[in-house]
Amino acid sequence: MKRKIVPKKRCPYCGKYYTPYIRAAKTQKSCKNISCQKKHKRKLQKKWKKDNPDGFCGRYVKVKAWLKKHPGYLAKYRAEHSEYVNKDNRGRRLRRLKSKAQNADIQDTLFIGKIGQIRNIKTADMQNTLTLKLDGLLDIMFNRNAPIYKTHGQFRC
Numbered sequence: 001m002k003r004k005i006v007p008k009k010r011c012p013y014c015g016k017y018y019t020p021y022i023r024a025a026k027t028q029k030s031c032k033n034i035s036c037q038k039k040h041k042r043k044l045q046k047k048w049k050k051d052n053p054d055g056f057c058g059r060y061v062k063v064k065a066w067l068k069k070h071p072g073y074l075a076k077y078r079a080e081h082s083e084y085v086n087k088d089n090r091g092r093r094l095r096r097l098k099s100k101a102q103n104a105d106i107q108d109t110l111f112i113g114k115i116g117q118i119r120n121i122k123t124a125d126m127q128n129t130l131t132l133k134l135d136g137l138l139d140i141m142f143n144r145n146a147p148i149y150k151t152h153g154q155f156r157c
């Protein structure tokens with residue numbers, strides 16, 4: 001039996017040519033590179049979310065009603081599936097750390113931007129320039145810890 005030759009395809013994410021897996025030759029959209037597969041998955045999820053704008057809305061209402069009818073279910077489930085609970089907690093901890101690091105990056109970027117703006121302050125009066133620069137620095141010193149994204153981490157439908 002002659003082996004079927006699969007024509008090479010070009011990956012839309014990295015631009016390289018690849019030989020698709022023989023059983024998925026017609027449907028495979030990206031190369032075997034993990035980052036390309038993740039990009040493709042993200043693209044599909046984005047499309048699905050666009051096509052189903054309220055795909056996840058209203059689910060928790062049903063779950064909440066069901067849980068009210070079955071008191072103690074979650075506590076029992078958590079007690080019986082400690083490995084799942086640990087995995088869930090670990091994931092939550094990692095997501096929180098990741099988001100904290102991203103927020104720190106945003107804070108640093110904003111801080112550097114503000115410092116740059118203060119450096120560029122120039123007026124005809126030298127005294128006025130110094131006053132404006134000092135005011136800018138004092139603003140940064142007293143507002144730096146103010147939260148930037150109050151809605152961060154909230155699920156929006």
Ligand SMILES: [Zn+2]
Pocket residue numbers: 011012013014015016030031032033036
């Ligand atoms: Zn690729």
